[in-house]
Amino acid sequence: MDRKFERLQEIIESHGGRVSHLIAILQEVQEEYRYLPEEVLTYIATAMNISPATVYGVATFYTQFSLIPKGKYVIRVCDGTACHVRGAEPIHFALREDLALPKGDSTTPDMQFTVETVSCLGACGLAPVVVINGDEVHGQTTPESILGAVKKIVSREQLKENKNSSETGCCQNA
Amino acid sequence: MSSNGKLTIDGLEIEIRGEKNLLELIRRAGINLPTFCYHSELSVYGACRLCLVETDKMGLVAACSTPPQEGMIVKTNTLRTRRLRKMVIELLLANHERECTTCSRSGRCKLQLLAQQLGVKEVRFGKRDKKLPLDLTSPAIVKDPNKCILCGDCVRMCKEVQGLGIWDFAHRGSKTVVTTAFNKELSDVACVNCGQCVSVCPTGALTVKSEIDKVWNAIHNPDQTVVVQIAPAVRVALGEEFGLGAEDVTGKIVAGLKLIGVDRVFDTLFAADMTTIEESNEFLERLAKNENLPIFTSCCPGWIKYCEQFHAELLPNVSSCRSPQQMFGSVVKKYYAKKLDKRPEEMFVVSIMPCVAKKFEAQRPEFTTEGAPDVDAVLTTVEIARMFKEASIDFTALANKAFDNPLGVGSGAALIFGASGGVMESVVRYVAGLTGGDEVGRIDFLPVRGMEGIKTASVEVNGRALQLAVVNGLGNTEKLISMIKSGEATFDAVEVMSCPGGCVGGGGQPDINDTVARTRRAGEIYEMDRVQQLHKPQDNYFVGKAFEEWFGGVNNQETHHAIHTTYVPRRRINGKPFIVNDSRSQPLRVSVCLGTGCYLRGAYDVIKEFNDLAENQGIAGQLELNGTFCLEKCDNGVSVNINDEIITGVSPENAGEVFKNKISPLVGKTSTKL
Structure with a gap:
């Protein structure tokens, strides 16, 4: 059974429903859902007694928020100046090709991977940089090295699936 | 900041008189600095950068967001400020669809006007290549995002004055747009069509949905009898469109309408007198029974939609009387048509209103006669002025004409419906006349007049002191309702008008639609009322006759059929x-309403209870549990939809019971079927 809905209410209540906490609430809610579904934003607006347009405005202003579902693994390729000149583009293309991302989409149909670019991660010394799920930093990457990292994730996932084939609803955001 | 002292503006020494910002001071000094985003009634936004001035100590600043300081030396007209202002306009134009000649705002567009005024002769930048889709879904308002200059006036108007927040900025940087929640169509969100956003929009990004062509077609159709009604607030504002200011132009409007080929020109005042009489009797009846008090007025369609969406529990308190517009339409289609030996669909009823929401009201399905809408088209003050212009009529030179009979006569009490407080004063006049008899002279009820957001007053009727409240602007309305709900204040009757100042400040009125303009229009209305011989609704002989002839009296079954209505959450x-x-696509679908009304009554706890019970009983997999936004049964506890059957009155306390009686048995039933 899915308890996300209860978690949502808990998050709002833990912030006392204060409008000044809206960004923090959205961050925590996104952690649960991996994105911000429209109906969840409407619920937040209802619970906090603010206009849904305001919640939508905040949610679309920040790139950290996504209104479309993201994969379990979010791969961010830095495309800041330093990373760009040191070859971020080929890395980005290689990832898209390897994961067979349809044109215009950044998430794989099986909802495992999302590939996006980011303007600067502030680690220019490690250029080109790729970050997976916010905390797994790969520095001085090449298309080959990053595809290797993806491969590892894929085999790890397969192993997990074989082990716990009965368990459902796994949605932990590492 | 200092609230006194002197400073210098373009070499002139000016005294600071408590102005909050430099701009106000500069304008007082006679320099009308241009702005897009500054409205004295809204918060300061400082985005358009047109009011840039040079100061001695702070350099270049936006006057709107700079407090005046003693000794400041301000220059508004330097090489730099002129160059920058021109550049700002040029950049705005670069992102603006420049098909000016065919824009409905052309000639009244602030961007167009300022570009010309500031001498912008060329735009060095290309045009925007992508055209964004128009939103034509609302019956009242059209959004053209290609013309939006992101000044945010509509955003702040809707949020700060109306308390609704339909519009907001979304996305960022070059992708920024002003839009609704989730970029939904305007007809899918809580917009009440008041049109205040339209009245502050400086460009053609938000405009009123025009029904001009519909009306021309009817006028030129020989099979249709075109009947026009004119609302009170129109006659004191239409002149502004022709440079006449806020003066009474009733006679000219009637003359103009006859000239363009309208068959009958009547007055909404007739229906407004009917409204007062019906509503007062309804009020007296409720007072006698002591039920559904306070009574809320029902003339304003913006308020009605607002109440249906946000305060469904108050719907029984709203007067069941139709608005004057709809009473008039109903009377014309049901009774007057018969006089002319016409069928309802052969009559084409046009309303000329200061209001944009009336367009929505006219399209409500409950307002029809034998399938034909009671009001076929609604024109705003600005639209009728446009029609006169299209017909090349020299409006200022028109000789006055009088309304047709019998629906063309109204009392002063109906006239003042156009200003905030007018409906309440009208009720007071009627009730005073009713209880005091024929000897009662003129009753001017001053406490309810004026532009103040919330006005309260007390009158004594039959030894009972009645508490009255008059509110204008939906933000103020929300404040008043929370006072009533918390028990902080108790009232017997409340008049609500959505627009600031009442109908004189309606969304369909000419620019500029600010407090000064509203006050002038309201002043003219009261001036007209002062010399009006018919003072109280019961002084209107024709209305009295109509009640007798058509309904056989007032506030009876007949009137309830023809000129009353019902409301829905x-x-x-x-x-x-x-x-x-x-558990998608399971046989049993349960949806719990998560709309605000239900949310506040514990919808979340109901869902949690259902979810827990389903888990405990091991039937979670056979149940599809959803939250839904409003099942439109807001008046009675939390609503739950179980396999398309709506159960109301659910609460966290009885949720277990409901689950046991209504949900568990169905789970059993459907699973044995499978």
């Missing part, structure tokens, strides 16, 4: 259901 936003458990 209405959802604020259309959208997807909220998935609580993931």
Whole structure:
């Protein structure tokens, strides 16, 4: 059974429903859902007694928020100046090709991977940089090295699936 | 900041008189600095950068967001400020669809006007290549995002004055747009069509949905009898469109309408007198029974939609009387048509209103006669001025004409419907006349007049002191309602008008639609009322006759059929259901309403209870549990939809009971079937 809905209410209540906490609430809610579904934003607006347009405005202003579902693994390729000149583009293309991302989409149909670019991660010394799920930093990457990292994730996932084939609803955001 | 002292503006020494910002001071000094985003009634935004001035100590600043300081030396007209202002306009034009000649705002567009005024002769930048889609879904308002200059006036008007927040900025940087929640169509969100956003929009990004062509077609159709009604607030504002200011131009409007080929020109005042009489009798009846008090007025369609969406529990308190517009339409189609030996669909009823929401009201399905809408088209003050211009009529030179009979006569009490407080004063006049008899002279009820947001007053009727409240602007309305709900204040009757200042400040009125303009229009209305011989609704002989002839009296079954109505709770936003458990496409579908009314009554706890019970009983997998936004049964506890049957009155306390009686048995039934 899915308890996300209860978690949502808990998050709002833990912030006392204060409008000044809206960004923090959205961050925590996104952690649960991996994105911000429209109906969840409407619920937040209802619970906090603010206009849904305001919640939508905040949610679309920040790139950290996504209104479309993201994969379990979010791969961010830095495309800041330093990373760009040191070859971020080929890395980005290689990832898209390897994961067979349809044109215009950044998430794989099986909802495992999302590939996006980011303007600067502030680690220019490690250029080109790729970050997976916010905390797994790969520095001085090449298309080959990053595809290797993806491969590892894929085999790890397969192993997990074989082990716990009965368990459902796994949605932990590492 | 100092609230006194002197400073220098372009070499002139000016005294600071408590102005909050330099701009106000500069304008007082006679320099009308241009702005897009500054409205004295809204918060300061400082985005358009047109009011840039040079100061001695702070350099270049936006006057609107700079407090005046003693000794400041301000220059508004330097090489630099002129160059920058021109550049600002040029950059705004670069992102603006420049098909000016065919824009409905052309000639009244602030961007167009300022470009010309500031001498912008060329735009060195290309045009925007992508055209964004127009939103034509609302019956009242059209949004053209290609013309938006992101000044945010509509955003702040809707949020700060109306308390609704339909519009907001979304996205960022070059992708920024002003839009509704989730970029939904305007008809899918809680917009009440008041049109205040239109009246502050400096460009053609937000405009009134025009019904001019519909009306021309009817006028030129020989099979249709075109009947026009004119609302009170129109006659004191239409002159502004022709440079006449806020003066009474009733006679000219009638003359103009006859000239363009309208068959009958009547007055909404007739129906307004009917409204007062019906509503007062309804009020007296409720007082006698002591039920559904306070009574809320029902003339304002913006307020009605607002109440249906946000305060469904108050719907029994709203007067069941139709608005004057709809009473008039109903009377014409049901009774007057018969006089002319016409069928309802052969009559084409046009309303000329200061209001944009009336367009929505006219399209409500309950307001029809034998399938034909009671009001076929609604024109705003600005639209009728446009029609006169299209017909090349020299409006200022028109010789006055009088309304047709019998629906062309109204009392002063009906006239003042156009200003905030007018309906209440009208009721007071009627009731005073009713209880005091023929000897009662003129009753001017001053406490309810004026532009103040919330006005309260007390009158004594039959030894009972009645508490009255008059409110204008939906933000103020919300304040008043929370006072009533918390028990902080008790009233017997409340008049609500959505627009600031009442109908004189309606969204369909000419620019500039600010407090000064509203006050002038209201002043003219009261001036007209002062010399009006018919003072109280019951002084209107024709209305009295109509009640006798058509309904056989007042406030009876006949009137309830023809000139009363009902209201329905209405959802604020259309959208997807909220998935609580993931057991998709199971035979049993349970949706719990998560609209505000239900949310406040514990909808969340009901869902939690259902979810827990389903888990405990091991039937979670056979149940599809959703949250949904408003089942439109807001008046009675939390609503739950179980396999398309709506159960109301659910609460966290009886949720277990409901689950046991209504949900568990169905789970058993459907699973044995399978």
